[in-house]
Amino acid sequence: MPIIKSAVKKMRQDQKRYAQNLRTKRALRTAVKAFETKPTFDTLRAAQSAIDTAVKKNVLTKAAAGRRMSHLSATAKAAGVKIPVATKKAAPKATATKAAAKPAAKKAPAKATTTTKKAPAKKPAAKKA
Numbered sequence: 001m002p003i004i005k006s007a008v009k010k011m012r013q014d015q016k017r018y019a020q021n022l023r024t025k026r027a028l029r030t031a032v033k034a035f036e037t038k039p040t041f042d043t044l045r046a047a048q049s050a051i052d053t054a055v056k057k058n059v060l061t062k063a064a065a066g067r068r069m070s071h072l073s074a075t076a077k078a079a080g081v082k083i084p085v086a087t088k089k090a091a092p093k094a095t096a097t098k099a100a101a102k103p104a105a106k107k108a109p110a111k112a113t114t115t116t117k118k119a120p121a122k123k124p125a126a127k128k129a
Contacts, residue, residue, distance in 0.1 A: 020057070024057050024059045025054070025059060027050050027053070028050045028051060028059075028060070031043075031047040031049070031050035032050070032051075034046065034047070035047040035072060035075070035076075036075065039076055039079035039081050041081055041083055041084065044072060044076050044081060044083075047072055048069060048072060051065045051068050051069060051072075052065070
């Protein structure tokens with residue numbers, strides 16, 4: 001057990017970090033196992049999200065995350081998981097015509113950047129003798 005005050009604090013911080021990392025790892029493992037037992041699009045998405053979260057929290061390296069994602073994708077492909085394709089919704093025509101009818105914003109005229117010279121300092125008048 002540390003005696004020095006800073007070492008005691010460091011130990012407390014380490015315990016908190018360890019607990020947080022453990023929670024993140026546990027969530028990652030459960031999400032991946034859930035996908036492996038029942039490979040569906042939703043479980044794949046949850047597993048990939050858990051991997052991304054672990055990378056963001058520095059529990060997993062980017063390379064390890066990429067490798068795991070690749071394995072998940074290969075498993076999904078082998079299991080025949082269908083990934084729905086997102087389609088863009090068409091913008092309403094009213095806004096499209098409204099935007100076209102608006103005139104372009106006018107640019108402010110450029111400011112003149114001419115430099116003015118300072119008048120030279122006046123010399124005192126010479127006294128006549």
